[in-house]
Amino acid sequence: MPARDSIDRHIAYWRAEVPGLDPDVEGVVTRMQMLVRHLQRRRTEALGELGLLSWEYDILWQLRAAGPPYQVTPTALAIALDTHPATLTHRLDRLTRAGLVERARDRADRRSVVVVLTDQGHRAWESAIGSQADAEGLLLAPLSESERRTLVRLLRKVVLASEKDGTELMVVPRSVQRPEH
Template sequence: MEDSIDRHIAYWSRELADLDPDVEGAITRMQTLVALLRRRREAALKARRLKGWEYDVLWRLRSAGPPYQATPTWLAQALDAHPATLTSRLDRLEESGYLTRAHDPSDRRRLLVALTDKGHAAWEATIGDQAAAEHALLAPLTGDELAQLSALLRKVAAAAEAEGPPLMPPVERP
Protein backbone atom coordinates (compact mmCIF):
# COMPACT_ATOMS: atom_id res chain seq x y z
CA MET A 1 0.00 0.00 0.00
CA GLU A 2 1.48 3.34 -1.07
CA ASP A 3 0.77 6.74 0.41
CA SER A 4 1.66 10.32 -0.51
CA ILE A 5 4.76 10.18 1.68
CA ASP A 6 6.11 7.29 -0.43
CA ARG A 7 5.79 9.55 -3.48
CA HIS A 8 7.52 12.37 -1.54
CA ILE A 9 10.39 10.01 -0.66
CA ALA A 10 10.69 8.75 -4.23
CA TYR A 11 11.02 12.32 -5.48
CA TRP A 12 13.58 13.41 -2.88
CA SER A 13 15.58 10.20 -3.24
CA ARG A 14 16.33 11.29 -6.82
CA GLU A 15 17.45 14.72 -5.55
CA LEU A 16 19.35 13.62 -2.43
CA ALA A 17 21.49 10.53 -2.86
CA ASP A 18 22.04 10.02 0.88
CA LEU A 19 18.36 10.33 1.89
CA ASP A 20 17.40 7.55 4.31
CA PRO A 21 13.90 6.54 3.17
CA ASP A 22 12.99 4.95 6.52
CA VAL A 23 13.98 8.00 8.57
CA GLU A 24 12.35 10.38 6.08
CA GLY A 25 9.23 8.22 5.98
CA ALA A 26 8.87 7.97 9.76
CA ILE A 27 9.52 11.66 10.43
CA THR A 28 7.37 12.93 7.57
CA ARG A 29 4.49 10.63 8.53
CA MET A 30 4.66 11.74 12.18
CA GLN A 31 4.73 15.41 11.16
CA THR A 32 1.85 15.13 8.71
CA LEU A 33 -0.29 13.05 11.07
CA VAL A 34 0.25 15.57 13.89
CA ALA A 35 -0.70 18.37 11.48
CA LEU A 36 -3.85 16.42 10.51
CA LEU A 37 -4.80 15.99 14.18
CA ARG A 38 -4.15 19.70 14.77
CA ARG A 39 -6.50 20.64 11.92
CA ARG A 40 -9.18 18.28 13.25
CA ARG A 41 -8.73 19.71 16.74
CA GLU A 42 -9.13 23.26 15.46
CA ALA A 43 -12.27 22.30 13.52
CA ALA A 44 -13.78 20.62 16.58
CA LEU A 45 -12.94 23.61 18.76
CA LYS A 46 -14.40 26.00 16.19
CA ALA A 47 -17.62 23.98 16.13
CA ARG A 48 -17.82 24.46 19.90
CA ARG A 49 -16.89 28.13 19.57
CA LEU A 50 -13.58 27.73 21.40
CA LYS A 51 -10.15 28.91 20.38
CA GLY A 52 -7.09 26.72 20.84
CA TRP A 53 -5.66 28.92 23.60
CA GLU A 54 -9.01 28.81 25.44
CA TYR A 55 -8.97 25.04 25.40
CA ASP A 56 -5.34 25.01 26.54
CA VAL A 57 -6.17 27.11 29.64
CA LEU A 58 -9.16 24.88 30.45
CA TRP A 59 -7.00 21.77 29.97
CA ARG A 60 -4.28 23.10 32.26
CA LEU A 61 -6.80 23.92 34.98
CA ARG A 62 -8.35 20.48 34.62
CA SER A 63 -4.90 18.87 34.79
CA ALA A 64 -4.33 20.54 38.17
CA GLY A 65 -6.80 18.06 39.65
CA PRO A 66 -9.54 18.77 42.17
CA PRO A 67 -10.51 21.47 42.99
CA TYR A 68 -9.33 22.42 39.45
CA GLN A 69 -7.69 25.70 40.34
CA ALA A 70 -4.26 27.25 40.02
CA THR A 71 -2.43 30.51 40.44
CA PRO A 72 -1.98 32.71 37.38
CA THR A 73 1.80 32.36 37.81
CA TRP A 74 1.58 28.56 37.61
CA LEU A 75 -0.72 28.78 34.59
CA ALA A 76 1.63 31.18 32.79
CA GLN A 77 4.55 28.82 33.37
CA ALA A 78 2.57 25.70 32.45
CA LEU A 79 1.27 27.31 29.26
CA ASP A 80 4.57 29.04 28.44
CA ALA A 81 2.66 32.31 28.20
CA HIS A 82 3.73 35.83 29.08
CA PRO A 83 1.90 36.95 32.24
CA ALA A 84 0.30 39.94 30.46
CA THR A 85 -0.95 37.68 27.68
CA LEU A 86 -2.34 35.23 30.21
CA THR A 87 -4.11 38.02 32.13
CA SER A 88 -5.86 39.10 28.94
CA ARG A 89 -6.86 35.51 28.20
CA LEU A 90 -8.13 34.95 31.74
CA ASP A 91 -10.19 38.15 31.44
CA ARG A 92 -11.88 36.81 28.31
CA LEU A 93 -12.46 33.34 29.75
CA GLU A 94 -13.92 34.81 32.91
CA GLU A 95 -16.23 37.08 30.89
CA SER A 96 -17.37 33.99 28.96
CA GLY A 97 -18.13 32.14 32.19
CA TYR A 98 -15.50 29.39 31.81
CA LEU A 99 -13.54 30.30 34.93
CA THR A 100 -13.50 32.49 38.01
CA ARG A 101 -10.73 34.33 39.80
CA ALA A 102 -10.75 34.86 43.55
CA HIS A 103 -8.31 35.53 46.35
CA ASP A 104 -6.95 32.46 48.09
CA PRO A 105 -8.77 32.25 51.45
CA SER A 106 -5.54 31.09 53.15
CA ASP A 107 -3.44 33.91 51.66
CA ARG A 108 -5.32 36.94 50.38
CA ARG A 109 -2.25 38.07 48.43
CA ARG A 110 -2.60 35.07 46.10
CA LEU A 111 -5.14 34.87 43.32
CA LEU A 112 -6.67 31.53 42.32
CA VAL A 113 -8.15 30.74 38.92
CA ALA A 114 -10.81 28.00 38.99
CA LEU A 115 -12.92 26.19 36.40
CA THR A 116 -16.66 26.83 36.49
CA ASP A 117 -19.29 24.23 35.62
CA LYS A 118 -19.38 25.74 32.12
CA GLY A 119 -15.58 25.40 31.89
CA HIS A 120 -15.73 21.74 32.96
CA ALA A 121 -18.47 21.04 30.41
CA ALA A 122 -16.53 22.73 27.60
CA TRP A 123 -13.38 20.78 28.42
CA GLU A 124 -15.22 17.46 28.63
CA ALA A 125 -16.96 18.03 25.30
CA THR A 126 -13.78 18.96 23.48
CA ILE A 127 -11.68 16.18 24.99
CA GLY A 128 -14.34 13.76 23.74
CA ASP A 129 -14.04 15.23 20.25
CA GLN A 130 -10.26 14.84 20.34
CA ALA A 131 -10.45 11.26 21.60
CA ALA A 132 -12.84 10.39 18.75
CA ALA A 133 -10.48 11.94 16.18
CA GLU A 134 -7.49 10.07 17.62
CA HIS A 135 -9.33 6.74 17.65
CA ALA A 136 -10.52 7.30 14.07
CA LEU A 137 -6.96 8.05 12.94
CA LEU A 138 -5.61 4.86 14.50
CA ALA A 139 -8.59 2.65 13.60
CA PRO A 140 -6.72 0.88 10.74
CA LEU A 141 -4.39 -0.72 13.32
CA THR A 142 -5.12 -3.90 15.22
CA GLY A 143 -4.78 -3.84 19.00
CA ASP A 144 -1.38 -5.51 18.78
CA GLU A 145 -0.19 -3.07 16.09
CA LEU A 146 -1.32 -0.11 18.17
CA ALA A 147 0.55 -1.45 21.21
CA GLN A 148 3.64 -1.98 19.06
CA LEU A 149 3.43 1.56 17.63
CA SER A 150 3.04 3.00 21.13
CA ALA A 151 6.02 0.98 22.40
CA LEU A 152 8.23 2.07 19.51
CA LEU A 153 7.31 5.73 19.95
CA ARG A 154 7.90 5.41 23.71
CA LYS A 155 11.41 4.12 22.98
CA VAL A 156 12.14 7.13 20.74
CA ALA A 157 10.62 9.56 23.27
CA ALA A 158 12.61 8.07 26.17
CA ALA A 159 15.85 8.42 24.20
CA ALA A 160 15.04 12.06 23.38
CA GLU A 161 14.22 12.77 27.02
CA ALA A 162 17.50 11.18 28.15
CA GLU A 163 19.25 13.97 26.24
CA GLY A 164 17.11 16.84 27.52
CA PRO A 165 14.00 17.92 29.37
CA PRO A 166 10.74 15.95 29.36
CA LEU A 167 8.80 16.19 26.11
CA MET A 168 5.52 16.46 28.02
CA PRO A 169 5.34 19.04 30.79
CA PRO A 170 4.57 17.40 34.12
CA VAL A 171 1.03 17.53 35.36
CA GLU A 172 1.55 18.79 38.86
CA ARG A 173 -0.66 20.33 41.42
CA PRO A 174 0.11 24.06 41.77
Protein backbone atom coordinates in the same frame (compact mmCIF):
# COMPACT_ATOMS: atom_id res chain seq x y z
CA MET B 1 3.73 -4.42 -2.56
CA PRO B 2 1.79 -2.35 0.00
CA ALA B 3 -0.24 0.63 -1.14
CA ARG B 4 1.76 3.84 -1.55
CA ASP B 5 0.76 6.96 0.35
CA SER B 6 1.59 10.62 -0.22
CA ILE B 7 4.71 10.30 1.95
CA ASP B 8 6.04 7.52 -0.31
CA ARG B 9 5.68 9.92 -3.25
CA HIS B 10 7.41 12.66 -1.22
CA ILE B 11 10.32 10.31 -0.47
CA ALA B 12 10.61 9.19 -4.10
CA TYR B 13 10.88 12.82 -5.18
CA TRP B 14 13.46 13.79 -2.56
CA ARG B 15 15.63 10.70 -3.02
CA ALA B 16 16.41 12.00 -6.49
CA GLU B 17 17.31 15.42 -5.03
CA VAL B 18 19.13 14.14 -1.92
CA PRO B 19 20.99 10.92 -2.82
CA GLY B 20 21.92 10.06 0.80
CA LEU B 21 18.34 10.36 2.06
CA ASP B 22 17.40 7.43 4.31
CA PRO B 23 13.87 6.51 3.17
CA ASP B 24 13.03 4.78 6.45
CA VAL B 25 14.00 7.74 8.63
CA GLU B 26 12.33 10.19 6.25
CA GLY B 27 9.24 7.99 6.10
CA VAL B 28 8.84 7.72 9.86
CA VAL B 29 9.60 11.36 10.68
CA THR B 30 7.50 12.82 7.86
CA ARG B 31 4.56 10.54 8.67
CA MET B 32 4.70 11.59 12.34
CA GLN B 33 4.85 15.27 11.36
CA MET B 34 1.94 14.97 8.92
CA LEU B 35 -0.19 12.99 11.35
CA VAL B 36 0.38 15.63 14.05
CA ARG B 37 -0.66 18.35 11.58
CA HIS B 38 -3.72 16.29 10.66
CA LEU B 39 -4.70 15.97 14.32
CA GLN B 40 -4.08 19.68 14.93
CA ARG B 41 -6.41 20.58 12.05
CA ARG B 42 -9.07 18.20 13.40
CA ARG B 43 -8.61 19.67 16.88
CA THR B 44 -9.03 23.22 15.59
CA GLU B 45 -12.17 22.21 13.65
CA ALA B 46 -13.68 20.37 16.63
CA LEU B 47 -12.90 23.22 19.01
CA GLY B 48 -14.38 25.70 16.52
CA GLU B 49 -17.62 23.71 16.47
CA LEU B 50 -17.70 24.09 20.26
CA GLY B 51 -16.93 27.81 20.04
CA LEU B 52 -13.44 27.41 21.52
CA LEU B 53 -10.04 28.50 20.31
CA SER B 54 -6.99 26.34 20.85
CA TRP B 55 -5.50 28.61 23.53
CA GLU B 56 -8.83 28.60 25.39
CA TYR B 57 -8.83 24.82 25.46
CA ASP B 58 -5.20 24.82 26.64
CA ILE B 59 -6.10 26.97 29.65
CA LEU B 60 -9.11 24.78 30.46
CA TRP B 61 -6.88 21.71 30.15
CA GLN B 62 -4.33 23.14 32.58
CA LEU B 63 -7.05 23.87 35.11
CA ARG B 64 -8.63 20.44 34.70
CA ALA B 65 -5.23 18.75 34.94
CA ALA B 66 -4.64 20.46 38.29
CA GLY B 67 -7.31 18.23 39.82
CA PRO B 68 -9.84 19.25 42.45
CA PRO B 69 -10.51 22.05 43.23
CA TYR B 70 -9.40 22.82 39.64
CA GLN B 71 -7.59 26.05 40.36
CA VAL B 72 -4.16 27.42 39.52
CA THR B 73 -2.43 30.72 40.10
CA PRO B 74 -2.11 32.98 37.07
CA THR B 75 1.69 32.80 37.41
CA ALA B 76 1.66 28.99 37.31
CA LEU B 77 -0.66 29.10 34.27
CA ALA B 78 1.60 31.56 32.44
CA ILE B 79 4.61 29.33 33.09
CA ALA B 80 2.82 26.11 32.10
CA LEU B 81 1.49 27.69 28.90
CA ASP B 82 4.73 29.55 28.14
CA THR B 83 2.65 32.71 27.80
CA HIS B 84 3.52 36.29 28.73
CA PRO B 85 1.57 37.34 31.85
CA ALA B 86 -0.06 40.28 30.06
CA THR B 87 -1.27 37.96 27.29
CA LEU B 88 -2.60 35.53 29.87
CA THR B 89 -4.45 38.33 31.69
CA HIS B 90 -6.21 39.29 28.45
CA ARG B 91 -7.09 35.64 27.78
CA LEU B 92 -8.38 35.08 31.30
CA ASP B 93 -10.54 38.19 30.97
CA ARG B 94 -12.09 36.70 27.83
CA LEU B 95 -12.64 33.28 29.47
CA THR B 96 -14.15 34.98 32.52
CA ARG B 97 -16.61 36.91 30.34
CA ALA B 98 -17.52 33.60 28.65
CA GLY B 99 -18.21 32.05 32.07
CA LEU B 100 -15.58 29.32 31.67
CA VAL B 101 -13.28 30.48 34.49
CA GLU B 102 -13.41 32.83 37.41
CA ARG B 103 -10.82 34.51 39.55
CA ALA B 104 -11.00 33.99 43.29
CA ARG B 105 -8.94 34.64 46.38
CA ASP B 106 -6.76 31.70 47.35
CA ARG B 107 -8.21 30.23 50.54
CA ALA B 108 -4.71 29.36 51.76
CA ASP B 109 -3.39 32.90 51.15
CA ARG B 110 -6.06 35.61 50.84
CA ARG B 111 -3.49 37.94 49.24
CA SER B 112 -3.14 35.60 46.27
CA VAL B 113 -5.54 35.10 43.35
CA VAL B 114 -6.31 31.78 41.69
CA VAL B 115 -8.04 30.97 38.42
CA VAL B 116 -10.87 28.48 38.96
CA LEU B 117 -12.59 26.29 36.37
CA THR B 118 -16.36 26.89 36.47
CA ASP B 119 -19.06 24.27 35.90
CA GLN B 120 -19.50 25.68 32.40
CA GLY B 121 -15.72 25.41 31.90
CA HIS B 122 -15.83 21.76 32.99
CA ARG B 123 -18.59 21.03 30.45
CA ALA B 124 -16.71 22.83 27.66
CA TRP B 125 -13.52 20.87 28.45
CA GLU B 126 -15.40 17.55 28.54
CA SER B 127 -17.00 18.25 25.16
CA ALA B 128 -13.64 19.20 23.67
CA ILE B 129 -11.80 16.20 25.06
CA GLY B 130 -14.56 13.95 23.75
CA SER B 131 -14.16 15.40 20.26
CA GLN B 132 -10.40 14.93 20.44
CA ALA B 133 -10.77 11.33 21.60
CA ASP B 134 -13.09 10.65 18.66
CA ALA B 135 -10.58 12.11 16.17
CA GLU B 136 -7.71 10.15 17.69
CA GLY B 137 -9.77 6.96 17.68
CA LEU B 138 -10.58 7.43 13.99
CA LEU B 139 -6.91 8.05 13.21
CA LEU B 140 -5.85 4.77 14.82
CA ALA B 141 -8.91 2.73 13.77
CA PRO B 142 -7.01 0.97 10.93
CA LEU B 143 -4.69 -0.62 13.52
CA SER B 144 -5.52 -3.71 15.54
CA GLU B 145 -5.20 -3.60 19.31
CA SER B 146 -1.91 -5.49 19.04
CA GLU B 147 -0.59 -3.08 16.40
CA ARG B 148 -1.49 -0.13 18.63
CA ARG B 149 0.43 -1.62 21.55
CA THR B 150 3.40 -2.25 19.25
CA LEU B 151 3.27 1.35 18.01
CA VAL B 152 3.13 2.64 21.59
CA ARG B 153 6.11 0.48 22.55
CA LEU B 154 8.17 1.66 19.56
CA LEU B 155 7.33 5.34 20.05
CA ARG B 156 8.10 5.07 23.78
CA LYS B 157 11.53 3.71 22.87
CA VAL B 158 12.17 6.73 20.63
CA VAL B 159 10.92 9.15 23.30
CA LEU B 160 13.09 7.57 25.99
CA ALA B 161 16.14 7.93 23.73
CA SER B 162 15.20 11.58 23.07
CA GLU B 163 14.84 12.24 26.80
CA LYS B 164 18.17 10.65 27.71
CA ASP B 165 19.69 14.09 28.30
CA GLY B 166 17.11 14.71 31.05
CA THR B 167 14.90 17.04 29.01
CA GLU B 168 11.36 15.69 29.00
CA LEU B 169 9.38 16.07 25.78
CA MET B 170 6.16 16.53 27.75
CA VAL B 171 6.46 18.45 30.96
CA VAL B 172 3.71 17.99 33.50
CA PRO B 173 3.80 20.74 36.13
CA ARG B 174 4.62 19.44 39.62
CA SER B 175 1.30 20.83 40.86
CA VAL B 176 -0.45 18.63 38.30
CA GLN B 177 1.47 15.37 38.69
CA ARG B 178 -0.41 12.47 40.20
CA PRO B 179 1.10 9.25 41.50
CA GLU B 180 1.54 6.48 38.94
CA HIS B 181 -0.35 3.26 39.49
